[in-house]
Amino acid sequence: MEENTETSPLCSKKGNTPKVQRTVGVLAASAVLFGNCVGAGIFISPKGVYEKAGSPGAGLVVWGLTGILATLCTLAYAELGTMIPQSGGEFVYINKAYGKLPAFLFSFCTVFLIKPASMSVVAMVFGEYFSHLVWGHAANVWASKAAAGVLIVVLGLFNIIGVQVITRLLSVASVLKMGVVAFLISCGITVLVKGGGHIENFHTPFSFEGSSTNPTDYGLAFYYCLFTFQAWNSLNYMTEEIKTPERTLPIGGLVGLLGVSISYFLCNIAYLMMFSLYQIVQTNTIAMDSGFAAFGRPGEIIMTLGLLVSCLGCIGGAICCISRNLQCTADSGVFPEFMGGINKRFQTPVRAIIIESSMMCLYLLFDANVLIPFLSTVEWLFYCVTFSVVLFLRYKEPNTHRPFKVPILVSVILLLVTGTFVVLPLFSSSSRLSTLLGLCWLPFGSLVYAARYYYTRYSHRTAV
Numbered sequence: 001m002e003e004n005t006e007t008s009p010l011c012s013k014k015g016n017t018p019k020v021q022r023t024v025g026v027l028a029a030s031a032v033l034f035g036n037c038v039g040a041g042i043f044i045s046p047k048g049v050y051e052k053a054g055s056p057g058a059g060l061v062v063w064g065l066t067g068i069l070a071t072l073c074t075l076a077y078a079e080l081g082t083m084i085p086q087s088g089g090e091f092v093y094i095n096k097a098y099g100k101l102p103a104f105l106f107s108f109c110t111v112f113l114i115k116p117a118s119m120s121v122v123a124m125v126f127g128e129y130f131s132h133l134v135w136g137h138a139a140n141v142w143a144s145k146a147a148a149g150v151l152i153v154v155l156g157l158f159n160i161i162g163v164q165v166i167t168r169l170l171s172v173a174s175v176l177k178m179g180v181v182a183f184l185i186s187c188g189i190t191v192l193v194k195g196g197g198h199i200e201n202f203h204t205p206f207s208f209e210g211s212s213t214n215p216t217d218y219g220l221a222f223y224y225c226l227f228t229f230q231a232w233n234s235l236n237y238m239t240e241e242i243k244t245p246e247r248t249l250p251i252g253g254l255v256g257l258l259g260v261s262i263s264y265f266l267c268n269i270a271y272l273m274m275f276s277l278y279q280i281v282q283t284n285t286i287a288m289d290s291g292f293a294a295f296g297r298p299g300e301i302i303m304t305l306g307l308l309v310s311c312l313g314c315i316g317g318a319i320c321c322i323s324r325n326l327q328c329t330a331d332s333g334v335f336p337e338f339m340g341g342i343n344k345r346f347q348t349p350v351r352a353i354i355i356e357s358s359m360m361c362l363y364l365l366f367d368a369n370v371l372i373p374f375l376s377t378v379e380w381l382f383y384c385v386t387f388s389v390v391l392f393l394r395y396k397e398p399n400t401h402r403p404f405k406v407p408i409l410v411s412v413i414l415l416l417v418t419g420t421f422v423v424l425p426l427f428s429s430s431s432r433l434s435t436l437l438g439l440c441w442l443p444f445g446s447l448v449y450a451a452r453y454y455y456t457r458y459s460h461r462t463a464v
Contacts, residue, residue, distance in 0.1 A: 022242060022243045023243065024248065026248050029242060029253075029256065030252045030255040030259065031256070032235065032252075032256070033232070033234055033253060033256030033260070034260055035174050035178075036231035037229055037232060037260045038177055038178065038181060038263060039177055039310060039311075039314050040126075040310060040311050040314055042263075042267050044125055044224075046059075046271055046286060047280060047283070047284070048221070048224035048369065049063065049225055050277055050280050050281055055207060055211040056201040056202070056208075057204070057207035057211065058212065059221070059268070060265070060269075062221045062222060063225055063264060063265055065222075066225035067257065067260070067265070069222075069414075070226070070257055070260075070261070071253070072413070073232055073233070073383065073414060074232055074235075075250055075406050075410065076390055076406050076411055077235075077236050077249075077253070078249040078406070079390055079402060079405055079406050080093050080386070080389065081236045081245055081249045082249055082403040082404045083393070083400060083401070083402045083403070085245055089233060089236045090233075090383075090385075090386050093386055094106055096389070096393075097388075097392050097393060097396075098385070098389075098392075104334060105442060105446065106382050107325075107334055108441070108449075109441050109442075109445060110382075111322060111356070113378060114378060115318060115325075116322065116356055116359035116363060117360075117363045117371050117374065118227070119314070119315050119319070119360050120152075120361075120364050120366075120371060121227075121368045122315055122318075123148035123311070123360065124144065124145065124368050125307075125311055126312070126315070127148030128284050128285060129288060129304050129308060131144045132288060133305075133308075148364055149364055151311075152315065152357055152364075155312070155315055156354065156357035159319050159353050159357075160343075160348055160353050161348075162346065169312055173309050173314065173316075173317075176306050176309045176310055177313070180287070181267060183306065184267055184270055184303070185267060187270060187294035187295070187299065187303075188266075188270025188271070188273040188290070190295070191294050192273050198275060201272040201276070210277075216424050216428040219428075220425060223372055223376040223380075223421070229257075229260065232253075236249075246404050249404065271290070274289075274290055275293070287303050290303060291303030291304065315360075319353060319356055319357060322356045323349050323355075323356045324352070326339055326352040326355060327340045327342070327352040336452070339351060339352055339355060340352065371434075373425050373435055377422055377439060378438045378441055378442075381418075383418050384419050384421075384422060387411055387414045387418060390406070390411040391412070394408065
């Protein structure tokens with residue numbers, strides 16, 4: 001078996017890797033991580049977290065533990081990023097340790113399942129809030145999904161025409177989503193100052209009454225929490241642009257995730273100040289309800305508009321990035337050639353944009369509560385594989401220079417915890433089917449890889 005020694009990023013070709021400037025310092029890295037993490041997830045996940053946890057206290061514990069877990073994950077990735085200082089994230093690390101097939105499966109699942117499905121969930125949030133803002137309680141689920149579909153199509157067209165509009169939208173959305181989080185926290189404070197709210201949510205033993213005793217429920221609660229931390233690994237995709245990665249990756253990751261964790265925890269404190277557990281679990285528009293609880297109809301409108309623009313920026317930026325990932329991998333031979341290429345008229349990857357936008361629209365046919373365990377199972381399976389790379393390379397390459405190292409116990413714990421996250425949903429009747437469907441992408445991807453491999457070999461033999 002030929003040893004795999006080349007670990008180039010997705011788009012690189014041997015001898016033709018462009019050099020980029022290392023311009024991202026600790027402060028910028030922290031801001032990038034914070035900006036990428038904080039988004040619509042904090043308005044999607046609380047319902048699922050508290051429904052599965054069963055009590056306010058248990059839900060807050062899950063949020064706190066998720067912040068700690070995401071921080072440990074970032075530190076483990078910092079070891080890989082400083083040892084293998086190439087952009088590309090998991091693809092690079094898995095390819096180095098285990099070869100082309102596992103790396104292909106990661107890329108395949110990322111561009112066709114994990115990223116488009118997660119953006120479909122964000123689009124559903126946009127549709128839900130937009131339809132409630134326009135039609136009020138008369139809005140139904142199909143009106144919401146229609147609005148989400150129109151949004152994806154329009155943002156896909158903007159991405160085809162050019163990235164200027166998208167980059168401007170991203171700039172505005174980045175500022176607004178921070179403002180939305182700050183406004184949400186202020187809503188909780190306002191309700192408390194007015195003498196209202198649900199202070200009983202913080203009184204023991206009431207705060208833990210009704211807590212679930214089923215480990216599977218907590219596994220699913222962690223999935224919903226982790227969905228809000230999805231971009232915790234984003235710095236490893238820009239390692240080649242980071243100054244002194246041995247210092248910036250761990251410190252930037254720590255500072256950024258500390259900010260994210262504190263923000264999310266304060267948001268949940270605000271929710272529990274304003275609403276009972278029953279109200280949190282029953283509503284699909286908790287941000288809108290928060291604005292109304294504190295400031296009436298004006299607060300409801302301000303919160304909703306801010307959230308809508310945040311969703312616009314999130315989805316528009318995702319289509320831009322994911323489509324270029326697909327185009328990049330297709331041009332380098334990982335995926336079929338027809339998926340890649342740059343359109344001569346628009347100078348954008350039109351075919352890749354159409355494919356990714358279509359996948360997002362397809363996932364709108366499913367419910368968000370189905371999609372989150374569906375995509376999270378596969379996502380955390382690959383995180384588990386990546387944490388095993390840390391241990392594998394410690395054994396295989398013990399003398400390789402590692403500018404930053406995490407204690408080996410941390411890597412072992414992360415491997416066991418993420419492995420548990422993959423297995424636990426299989427024991428829940430509510431998530432078993434979606435989890436199995438997600439895992440089915442692995443044999444499906446293997447068949448695609450085999451077909452691609454044999455087609456390439458046959459084509460070369462025919463050409464000779």
